[in-house]
Every structure is written in C-alpha cells, then in structure tokens.
Amino acid sequence: MSSLYVSLKTPISQSSCLRRRFNLGREPSQLCRINGQRAPTTCVSVGVEAPENAGKKLGFLTSKEVIEAEAKYLVGTYARAPVAVVSGKGSKLYDVEGREYLDLSSGIAVNALGHGDEDWLKAVIEQANTLTHVSNIYYSLPQVELAERLVASSFADRVFFTNSGTEANEAAIKFARKFQRNLHLDVKRPATEFIAFSNCFHGRTMGALALTSKEHYRSPFEPVMPGVTFVEYGNIQATKELIQRGKTAAVFVEPIQGEGGIYSATKEFLQFLRAACDEAGALLVFDEVQCGLGRTGYLWAHEAYGVFPDIMTLAKPLAGGLPIGAVLLTERIASAIAYGDHGSTFAGGPLVCNAALAVLDKISKPDFLSSVSKKGFHFKEILKQKLGGNPHVKEIRGPGLIIGIELDVSGSPVVDACRESGLLVLTAGKGNVVRLVPPLIITEDELSQAADILYQALLVLDEKK
Ligand SMILES: Cc1ncc(COP(=O)(O)O)c(C=O)c1O
Known part of the structure; x- marks a missing residue:
C-alpha cells in the first residue's frame, strides 16, 4: 500500500459521498488494475509511490463516466477531447481504460520533461515534505535560488513570479505602465498604450486578453483594457508609424507565435522593434510563455535572433x-516598481520553485538544448518526406520542437484521427494548423511513430470529401 494512499484515507473517510468515490474499504491491490493490467506507476527513492490506477481510486470506472460528470459539474469553458487521462510516463499518457497515447501536446507545451521525470518528482516530493507554501510575506529559499538562476541565464537583472502565463503578462503590463509613469512624472499623460500583433496570444485575464488578437476571445467581455492597437505581425512600416506617435508604453511580441499558428518573427522585424522601442522610449516585451525555455533548441527563443527585450514573460x-x-526584467524597469505595486499569495512558492529548479537544471544544459534542435530538425525532415506529398499540406514550419503543419482545411479531423490511433496533437491558428509540441525528452523513434500516424490521419481529409 502506498503511503500517499494512506495519508488520504483519514480525512476523506468522513464523507459518505467521497467514501463511495474513493472506494474506501477496498484493498488497494484491488484498485490497481485497468482491464486486468497494472497501470504504469512512478516510484521515487524518497519512498512515496504514486497511487496506482488513479481513475478507479476516484471511483470512475470508465472515460464515459468522467466525461458525463465533467459535463454536469464543470463550467463549460473547454471543448475537451474525449480522453480521460489518469497517468503518464515519459512521452506516454494512459486513459481510464488503459489505452496508451503518444503525447505530442505536452499539456500545451508544458511537460518539457515529459510525464513523471524522476528528478522533477524527487524535487517536488522532497520540497513538499519540507515546505510547500509560505506566502510572500516571508523569504523562501527555492524562490531566491530560482530567481538567481533565471537572472544568471538571461538578459535580466530581476524576476517577479506569477502563477500562469496570463498573470506574467498582467504583471508586465503593470510594470510597463509604472515605468513610463516614473519616467515622465513631469508629463500629464505618460505613454500608457500598447502594441500587439495579428495572431498573437497573451492570455485570458482582462489586460492580457486586451493584448490578444482573436476578437472572439475579447468581444464578449468588452470593455477590456483600452489603448491596445494590433498591427500585422512583421509589418515594420505600420509599427513604425504607430510607435512614432510616442504614446506606446510597450510592444508585446512572441518571437515565435504558438496559438497563432507557429509563425516565427524575422530577425529584421525583431531588430526593428528593438531599435524603434529604444528611439520612442517604449519597452519591448517578449512573450516566451510558449516558445521559451528550450522549446526552440535555445534556452530563450530570442537568442536565435540576437535581439534582447526589456521584459520577458x-x-x-x-x-x-x-x-x-x-x-524577467532589467534593473532600469525594476527600479520603478515599489512595495505594494504588485503581488500574489501563491506565486513563487517553495514547491513550484523547487520543481522549476529541477526543470531548469535539465533543460539549460547545452547537450539537452542541442538534442532538441537535432530532434526538431530530424522530425521536420521526416514530416516533409512523409506528409509533403499530401495536397492538403501547405507548409511544415517551426524551430526545434514547436512545429506547425499548415493545411488548406481545418485540422480537427486530423487531430481526431490521430487521437483514435493513439497520438495526441493540437490545432493552432484558425484551426488549420496541426500543432506539434512534444515533450522535449521525446525519442527519435517516438517522433517517427508520430509521423507515421500523422501520414495515415491526413488521409481522412480525402475520405471525408
Ligand atoms: C504566448 C502565450 N502567452 C500567454 C499565454 C497564457 O498562458 P496561461 O494559459 O498560463 O495563462 C499562453 C498560453 O497558451 C501563450 O501561449
């Protein structure tokens, strides 16, 4: 019996509803089988074993039951794929029925080390066992260590932690506004406006949403933060005209757009943005929420361009x-921020920061980064060989392991067909781009396997005609 199972048992047993759900009273050995087979488990040396067969442990016997309960109890914000995932290991995920999936979605470009990486798990368990949360009222060691490591490996002098990408962009908006206000204390109207680009995605909270180009994300919630102008991604002339008006607090740009369809900025465009921001006194913010941290084969996507921002999220x-x-920001901007200007109860907690230290340790190693480039190059080559002949494939693009297959039709039938064949992929752009963001630890064999499934899946487009 795992010690995690034991520790959950006492408080939960007080609720009869939860008792039913958690199958309390049954021997754990009875709960550890899917279709008679053991689900993959993770065991680390610190002595805590993941609960085997987590789906049944929560009282769900089939994916259908999970999907029905979700439809009943959750707010309907997500058009989920019909997969109820219970466990994962490496680049594989397993559903309630024990079906195996090769995961090229990585929790939307999150699980860089795949699922259940042992060093990551050790960092989490050891820290949970030491100190999980303490708030930002006090100092905590993993937070300070992580900030120091991020500073040491980037252009930045200081770090502010948040809990998500959208919150990082909210903080960047506030820091840019505060910086401009401090810089122009003598001016009645400091620069408060923002420039963002077509196909960009910066998040779902009111400020980051205002910076997100897709109108149907914004329009039901208007008015969002005013003062944002969208310019065509890569359009130097239009950006120049706007920024020269002197009202821009900051320009937000993704060096490689993820949600927007895997579009890479050109070097000329980013160099222009740097020079134009400097000239106009605006800040340059790189949103590397999706493309940063090793995904392109560089620790920071902007390294490939030799252009550095004032702020990076x-x-x-x-x-x-x-x-x-x-x-991440420079001292010049950080010095405009005072106590109380921003904050968060949870952000930068010891548990997440210790986990992040384990991630950063691995992904910042030159060998790891070059393996991402090599695998990405190889994967794109085999995708081009295998899929290039399909008339629906317009382009296969993207650096490292952030790859888009642009189609002349919706990618949804391809995503569905992949899933039915045990491969999880995403869409992007206007739904016409199949997005591949595998765990960075994926093997070349797994990538070849994915290319074979994609080849077959693309054939459904003609069958559907
Ligand atoms: C570039 C970029 N910025 C911001 C976000 C928002 O991040 P989160 O979903 O963690 O709020 C995303 C999410 O996909 C993103 O891709």
Whole structure:
C-alpha cells in the first residue's frame, strides 16, 4: 500500500459521498488494475509511490463516466477531447481504460520533461515534505535560488513570479505602465498604450486578453483594457508609424507565435522593434510563455535572433507541470516598481520553485538544448518526406520542437484521427494548423511513430470529401 494512499484515507473517510468515490474499504491491490493490467506507476527513492490506477481510486470506472460528470459539474469553458487521462510516463499518457497515447501536446507545451521525470518528482516530493507554501510575506529559499538562476541565464537583472502565463503578462503590463509613469512624472499623460500583433496570444485575464488578437476571445467581455492597437505581425512600416506617435508604453511580441499558428518573427522585424522601442522610449516585451525555455533548441527563443527585450514573460514548462509564471526584467524597469505595486499569495512558492529548479537544471544544459534542435530538425525532415506529398499540406514550419503543419482545411479531423490511433496533437491558428509540441525528452523513434500516424490521419481529409 502506498503511503500517499494512506495519508488520504483519514480525512476523506468522513464523507459518505467521497467514501463511495474513493472506494474506501477496498484493498488497494484491488484498485490497481485497468482491464486486468497494472497501470504504469512512478516510484521515487524518497519512498512515496504514486497511487496506482488513479481513475478507479476516484471511483470512475470508465472515460464515459468522467466525461458525463465533467459535463454536469464543470463550467463549460473547454471543448475537451474525449480522453480521460489518469497517468503518464515519459512521452506516454494512459486513459481510464488503459489505452496508451503518444503525447505530442505536452499539456500545451508544458511537460518539457515529459510525464513523471524522476528528478522533477524527487524535487517536488522532497520540497513538499519540507515546505510547500509560505506566502510572500516571508523569504523562501527555492524562490531566491530560482530567481538567481533565471537572472544568471538571461538578459535580466530581476524576476517577479506569477502563477500562469496570463498573470506574467498582467504583471508586465503593470510594470510597463509604472515605468513610463516614473519616467515622465513631469508629463500629464505618460505613454500608457500598447502594441500587439495579428495572431498573437497573451492570455485570458482582462489586460492580457486586451493584448490578444482573436476578437472572439475579447468581444464578449468588452470593455477590456483600452489603448491596445494590433498591427500585422512583421509589418515594420505600420509599427513604425504607430510607435512614432510616442504614446506606446510597450510592444508585446512572441518571437515565435504558438496559438497563432507557429509563425516565427524575422530577425529584421525583431531588430526593428528593438531599435524603434529604444528611439520612442517604449519597452519591448517578449512573450516566451510558449516558445521559451528550450522549446526552440535555445534556452530563450530570442537568442536565435540576437535581439534582447526589456521584459520577458515565461510560464508553461518552467515548473514541469506545476503552475508558475515569471517576468524577467532589467534593473532600469525594476527600479520603478515599489512595495505594494504588485503581488500574489501563491506565486513563487517553495514547491513550484523547487520543481522549476529541477526543470531548469535539465533543460539549460547545452547537450539537452542541442538534442532538441537535432530532434526538431530530424522530425521536420521526416514530416516533409512523409506528409509533403499530401495536397492538403501547405507548409511544415517551426524551430526545434514547436512545429506547425499548415493545411488548406481545418485540422480537427486530423487531430481526431490521430487521437483514435493513439497520438495526441493540437490545432493552432484558425484551426488549420496541426500543432506539434512534444515533450522535449521525446525519442527519435517516438517522433517517427508520430509521423507515421500523422501520414495515415491526413488521409481522412480525402475520405471525408
Ligand atoms: C504566448 C502565450 N502567452 C500567454 C499565454 C497564457 O498562458 P496561461 O494559459 O498560463 O495563462 C499562453 C498560453 O497558451 C501563450 O501561449
């Protein structure tokens, strides 16, 4: 019997509803089988074993039951794929029925180390056993250590932690506004406006949402933060005209757009943005929430361009699946921020920061980063060979392991067909891009397997005609 199971048992047994759900009273050995087979488990040396067959442990016997309960109790914000995931190991996920999936979605570019990485798990368990949460009223060691490591490996001088990507962008918005206000204390109207670009995605909270280009995300919630202008991604002339008006507090840009469809900025565009921001006194913010932290084969996506921002936002893979976000900034901007200007109860907690240290340790190693580039290059080559002949495939693009297959039709039937064949992939853009963001630890064999499934899945497009 696992010690985690034992520790859950006492408080839960007080509720008869939960008693039914958690199958209390049954021997754990009875709960550890899916279709008669043991589900994959993770065991680390600190002596805590993951509960085997977590689905049955919670009282759900089939995916259908999970899907029905979700439809009844959850707010309907997610059009979920019909997969009820219970466990994962490496690049594989397993559902309630024990079906195996090759995961090229990585929790939307989050699980860089795959599922259940043992060093990550050890960092989480050891820290949970030491100190999980303490708030930002006090100092905590993993937070300070993580900030020091992020500073040492980037352009930045200081770090502010958040709990998600959208919160990192909210903080960046506030820091940019405060910086401009301090810089122009003598001016009645300091620069408060923002520039963002077509196909960009910066988050779902009111400020980050205002910076997100897709109108149907914004329009039901208007008015969102005013003062944002969208310019075509890569359009130097239009950006120049706007920024020269002197009202721009900051320009937000993803060096590689993820949700928008896997579009890479050109070097010329980012260099122009840097120079134009400097000239106009605006700040340049790189949103590397999706493309940063090793995904492109560089620790920071902008390294490939040799252009550096004033502020960079991070999130998704940083804590290996635990919620975290970070804003990295230069001293010039940080010095405009005072006590009380921003804060968070949870952000930068010891548990997530210790997990992030384990992630950063691995992904920042030169060998790890070059393996991402190599695998990405190889994967794109085999995708081009195998899929290039399909008339629906317009382009296969993206650096490292953030790859988009642009189609001339919706990618949804392809995503569905992949899933039915045991491969999890995402869409992006206007739904016409199949997005591949595998765990960075994926093997070349697994990538070849994914390419074979994608080849077959693309054939459904003609069958559906
Ligand atoms: C580039 C970018 N910025 C911000 C976000 C928002 O991150 P979160 O969902 O953690 O709030 C995302 C999420 O997909 C993203 O891709």
